[in-house]
Amino acid sequence: MARLGLIFGDQLNQDHALLDCLDPASDRLLMGELVGEATHVWHHAKKIALVFAAMRHRADALREAAWTLDYHRYDPDSACQSFTDLVAEALRDREFEEIVVSWPGEWRVLDEVRGWEKTFGIPVTVLPDSRFLCPLEDFESWADGRKQLRMEYFYRQMRRRTGLLMDGDQPRGGAWNFDRDNRKPWRGDPPPARPMRFKPDETTAEVLELVADKMDAFGSLDDFDLPVTPTQARQALAHFIRSGLPHFGDFQDAMADDEDWLFHSRLSFSMNLGLLDPIEVCEAAERALDEGQAPINAVEGFIRQVIGWREYVRGIYWMKMPAYADMNELDSNEPLPAWYWTGETGMRCLAQTIDATRRNAYAHHIQRLMVTGNFALIFGVLPREICEWYLAVYADAYDWVELPNTLGMVMHADGGLLGSKPYAASGKYIQRMSNYCKQCRYQVADTVGEKACPFNALYWDFLDRNRERLESNQRMRMMYRNLDRMDSDKLTAIRERAAWLRENADSL
Numbered sequence: 001m002a003r004l005g006l007i008f009g010d011q012l013n014q015d016h017a018l019l020d021c022l023d024p025a026s027d028r029l030l031m032g033e034l035v036g037e038a039t040h041v042w043h044h045a046k047k048i049a050l051v052f053a054a055m056r057h058r059a060d061a062l063r064e065a066a067w068t069l070d071y072h073r074y075d076p077d078s079a080c081q082s083f084t085d086l087v088a089e090a091l092r093d094r095e096f097e098e099i100v101v102s103w104p105g106e107w108r109v110l111d112e113v114r115g116w117e118k119t120f121g122i123p124v125t126v127l128p129d130s131r132f133l134c135p136l137e138d139f140e141s142w143a144d145g146r147k148q149l150r151m152e153y154f155y156r157q158m159r160r161r162t163g164l165l166m167d168g169d170q171p172r173g174g175a176w177n178f179d180r181d182n183r184k185p186w187r188g189d190p191p192p193a194r195p196m197r198f199k200p201d202e203t204t205a206e207v208l209e210l211v212a213d214k215m216d217a218f219g220s221l222d223d224f225d226l227p228v229t230p231t232q233a234r235q236a237l238a239h240f241i242r243s244g245l246p247h248f249g250d251f252q253d254a255m256a257d258d259e260d261w262l263f264h265s266r267l268s269f270s271m272n273l274g275l276l277d278p279i280e281v282c283e284a285a286e287r288a289l290d291e292g293q294a295p296i297n298a299v300e301g302f303i304r305q306v307i308g309w310r311e312y313v314r315g316i317y318w319m320k321m322p323a324y325a326d327m328n329e330l331d332s333n334e335p336l337p338a339w340y341w342t343g344e345t346g347m348r349c350l351a352q353t354i355d356a357t358r359r360n361a362y363a364h365h366i367q368r369l370m371v372t373g374n375f376a377l378i379f380g381v382l383p384r385e386i387c388e389w390y391l392a393v394y395a396d397a398y399d400w401v402e403l404p405n406t407l408g409m410v411m412h413a414d415g416g417l418l419g420s421k422p423y424a425a426s427g428k429y430i431q432r433m434s435n436y437c438k439q440c441r442y443q444v445a446d447t448v449g450e451k452a453c454p455f456n457a458l459y460w461d462f463l464d465r466n467r468e469r470l471e472s473n474q475r476m477r478m479m480y481r482n483l484d485r486m487d488s489d490k491l492t493a494i495r496e497r498a499a500w501l502r503e504n505a506d507s508l
């Protein structure tokens with residue numbers, strides 16, 4: 001009897017574990033564009049279009065490679081809305097001896113899959129997800145028994161494991177980390193390196209029409225230019241290595257009012273769909289160093305994001321789910337201000353970041369961390385609401401990567417499991433790393449008063465409110481020393497201003 005292999009929409013990698021395990025001569029593959037997956041959060045239109053277009057191209061390629069594949073096209077009126085419905089439909093038509101999938105990217109989906117043996121009465125096999133370099137068991141063994149988990153130590157192990165940037169057992173360039181060189185603001189020079197653009201082909205154009213006509217999605221679908229096949233993703237990689245990587249390190253933390261990309265790669269879209277293999281991406285970066293095309297601070301900084309942070313957040317996610325999603329250690333309970341969805345706020349840094357998000361389904365890391373993330377942290381937004389926002393609005397967002405970044409790195413809602421301290425900052429940080437403040441309605445130099453930058457009062461108020469939880473953290477000492485220097489009248493005025501900002505959030 002045949003086996004049924006279900007391929008999830010973000011697992012389009014050519015080395016998918018199913019393809020080694022199943023036999024194209026006797027087994028069948030299944031993929032589906034599902035109402036449930038497309039609407040469980042208010043996804044960005046470009047994200048839905050990217051996933052569907054890449055899925056359709058992958059389905060065509062698998063059929064060309066002699067696989068028998070059933071593909072369910074998006075149909076809002078169909079009774080087939082979820083992965084379970086999709087499998088049930090396949091089992092209605094034919095008998096199968098086994099269902100095979102690869103470990104999904106979301107706990108929610110894994111939980112669904114785990115119910116299938118009981119629902120359908122046949123065995124279900126979950127194979128490893130070959131889009132990652134560190135198997136989940138290896139992450140757990142690394143984490144086991146450590147008092148504190150720190151990305152830096154995990155990253156060093158990943159360097160040794162992959163051999164990337166290693167001279168024997170020593171780090172290349174004499175250090176594991178060159179971050180001290182990577183904090184320059186960008187003042188217009190060198191010119192920014194924009195990502196490569198791809199014209200939609202017929203398949204993609206059909207998907208764009210579908211999304212425009214049939215879906216009520218967030219953001220803009222205009223100028224869709226994303227890579228949707230492995231070939232295009234490789235072209236985008238080569239383009240980034242040539243144009244963005246040389247300056248990636250220097251300006252990694254910079255932000256600019258009218259520049260959406262600076263020197264970032266936009267490769268998360270492709271890596272998270274399986275169109276690019278992370279090791280291939282890192283090897284291309286190391287080759288640029290070998291050939292003198294990019295400096296060590298850029299190449300090391302980039303590789304650290306891919307084999308360090310990307311793998312680390314995934315490891316934490318699977319080790320701690322499902323309880324992780326409900327954590328709220330700082331007791332943050334404010335609703336998400338409505339302008340997170342519209343960008344209609346006078347705070348220039350937020351307005352520009354959200355505008356870019358609406359147009360591109362993208363904001364770069366420092367915008368996500370220090371603008372939209374920092375505001376949500378110091379304002380005290382309920383973690384569940386801000387996590388849902390990030391999962392919806394970015395085209396690279398899947399629970400395994402979005403949740404630890406938002407709930408852990410940004411909101412510190414896991415009590416410091418993922419990152420050692422909250423990235424809380426006042427407007428001064430944004431002023432130093434960008435030119436937003438020059439065009440803002442608010443005054444970055446002021447903390448209280450009608451025109452004062454809201455980040456300032458909220459920052460001091462955040463420290464004040466969380467003193468008991470954060471004061472003993474070594475890395476927060478300096479911040480608390482500064483707070484302690486403040487006289488009590490000023491602190492009272494700050495508390496009042498912060499309370500006013502919370503009450504009037506939607507009009508900021």
Ligand code: FAD
Pocket residue numbers: 263264265266267268269271272302305306309310311313363364365366368369373390391394396397398401402403405406409410
């Ligand atoms: P580059 O700056 O060019 O970096 C290169 C690659 O490194 C990225 O493509 C990505 O694969 C990897 N990377 C860098 N930082 C991280 C990180 N912190 N975690 C995981 N991978 C990383 N990334 C996602 O892929 N999906 C998400 O849903 C997501 N949500 C985030 C939410 C918040 C609140 C924050 C602060 C960060 C989030 N990130 C997420 C991490 C990071 O911001 C994006 O990976 C990055 O902006 C993608 O753009 P890029 O490809 O141009 O990255």
Ligand code: DLZ
Pocket residue numbers: 007008009010011032033034035037038043047048051103104105106109398399
């Ligand atoms: C994000 C997404 C969207 C928008 N649509 C689909 C879909 O229609 N079919 C599908 O298989 N996957 C989709 N995905 C990705 C899933 O939500 C989910 O994150 C992964 O399938 C888990 O591996």
Ligand code: SF4
Pocket residue numbers: 347348349350426427428430431436437438440441442443444453454455
């Ligand atoms: Fe953002 Fe404050 Fe600067 Fe305005 S003044 S751009 S709100 S940091």
